[in-house]
Amino acid sequence: MSAGDPSRVGSYHIHTWGCQMNVHDSEKLAGVLExxxxxxxxxEDDADVILLNTCSIREKASEKVFSELGRLRRLKRTNSNMLLGVCGCVAQQEGENIYKRAPYVDLVIGPRAIDSIGPALASIRDGGRGALRVTDTEYRSDSIRFPFDEIRRIGESRAKAFVTIIEGCNHRCTYCIVPTTRGREVYRPMADVLQEVRVLAxxxxxxxxxxxxxxxxxxxxxxxxxxxxxxATAAIDGIRRIRFTTSHPAQMTERLMDAMAAAQPTVCAYLHLPVQSGSSRVLRAMRRGYDRETYLAKIEALRSRIPGMLFGTDIIVGFPGETEDDFLQTITLLDEVQFDTVYSFAYSPRPGTRALELDDDLPPAGKHERLQRLQEHQxxxxxARMATWLGRSVEVLVEGRSKRNEERWTGRTVESRVVNFVGDSAPGRLEWVEITETTPFSLAGRVRASDLDRRRLAPI
Known part of the structure; x- marks a missing residue:
């Protein structure tokens, strides 16, 4: 198939699991395909190409992918021309093993080889190997350009866009597989990033x-x-909000905190800062590179610079060796910080991680009991924190229709609060919404007045 030949191309469907990085990778996959x-x-039934963009963070991630592949095999039997691909972290982790266990898969694409999917599909369509592996595991330098970011496909909320600035991780937390699946850190030149932001603006x-x-x-x-x-980004005309994720507490420097404060209110007053545990002993076992006191000092330093700043975090309960006292220290950390969002998980071992060597003496039932206690506490x-928003008017960037109620719109405040509301609106607008209801996880209300400087949306 020659690139762009309309007589030979077809349609695509992408399943996406995992974090914002995977969501953005799917945008780039879609952009390359288009x-x-x-x-x-x-x-899905009508697609000529189906891609699974996978995540390896959660328990039994690979098995869930193979289960999904089994389901899609039946669909492939009814459409012999359909091509099936596995992308993302499971693709990088499993590699050739995917072909051994699921020989009907046509291609495997690692996170750092997204831009090769076009030539790979063309080769297969033109009679090349069906089991074509095009994963790329390492960059040769610590700096990389992502030219295909410019042609990614942006979702319904045209007023918001993800921009990748760094790939990989140099930390070696004992429970984490990310350095294996994503590699060591590589960074985009700042000039390239700013050029992309200006185009988006x-x-x-x-x-x-x-x-x-x-x-x-x-x-x-x-x-x-x-x-x-x-x-530099805050100075670009048209950019109203800047977020960044995911941060590591060890890299939350004074220099960065000062820059965040100086760029208010453009840099959003919300930060997701994973702590993982409230016990310094457990943090050492995890090799996180900080203790409880250091983490709390970072929170205090940010709140002193940016009053009213909100925080989210990740927590793992039941890590090998975690005692009841360690767990209770995590509970007291919740009380002390007053997080607005907590993503919590029961520990489960990952192949290829150092934590596999630790004595995991807490049975699964004990882990899940602690997880339930933590979630109820949070x-x-x-x-209580959400209730304080009742009656306030907040500016919301509209993302689209609510998935739970098509009669409502949904969006986020600058503090990353989810707001569902009724009234005249459209994706990408900035609306002022009066809050009339609260739950532990979201706010609800009605449009009070439109932002006076709402701009006309241009097609993307």
Missing amino acids: REGYVPATS RKSVVEIEFLGQTVNAYRDSEGNTLAELLT KGIQA
């Missing part, structure tokens, strides 16, 4: 979210850090 002449399928994007497995470790070959990038904290 550059080659493919169009989005109306449904000209297309009426008003919110930028910088992405990386350890996004605040960013440092390009000229020495520019995330601090300089935030300052639910109470969130309910």
Whole structure:
């Protein structure tokens, strides 16, 4: 198949699991496919190419992918021309093993080889090997350009866009497989990032979210850090909001915190800062590179610079060796910090991680009991914090229709609060919403008045 030949291309469908990095990778996959002449399928059943963009963080991630492949095999039997591919972290982790266990898979694409999917599909369509592996595991330098970011496909909320600035992770937390699946850190030149942001701003994007497995470790070959990038991005005309995720506490420097404060209110007053445990002893076993006191000092330093700043976090309960006292220290950390969002998980071992060597003496039932206790405790904290928003008017960037109620719109405040509301609106608008209801997880209300400087949306 020649690239862009309309007589030979077809439609595609992408399943996406995992974090914002995977969501953005799916946008890039879609962009590459559309550059080659493919169009989005109306449904999975009608697709000529189905891609699974996978995540390896959660328990039994690979088995869930193979289960999904088994389901799609039946669909492939009814459409012999359909091509099936596995992308993302499970593709990188499993590699050739995917072909051994699922020989009907046509291609395997690692996270760092997204731009090769077009030639791979063309080769297969033209009679090449069906089991074509095009994963790429390492970059040869610590700096990399992502030219295919410019042709990614942006979702329904045209006012918001993800921008990758760093790939990989140099930390070696004992429970984590990410350094194996994503490799060591590589950084985009700041000039390239800013060029992309300017293009997005000209297309009426008003919110930028910088992405990386350890996004605040960013440092390009000229020495520019995330601090300089935030300052420069905030100065770009049209950019109203800047977010970045996911951060590591060890890289939350004074320089970065000062830059965040100086760029208020453009840099959003919300930060996702994974703590994983409230016990310094457990944090040492995890090799996180900080203790409880250091983490709390970072929170205090940020709140002193940016009053009213909100925080989210990740927590693992039942890590090998965690005692009841260790767990209770995590509970007291919730009380002390007053997180607004907590993603919590029961520990489960991952092949290839150092934690496999540790004595995991707490049975699964004990882990899940602690997880339930933690989630109930945090639910109470969130309910109380959310209740303080009742009656307030907040600016919301509209993302689209609510998945639970098509009569409502949904979006986020600058503090990352989810708001569902009724009234005249459209994706990408900035609306002022009066809050009339609260739950532990979201706010609800009605449009009070439209933002007076709402801009006309340009097609992307």
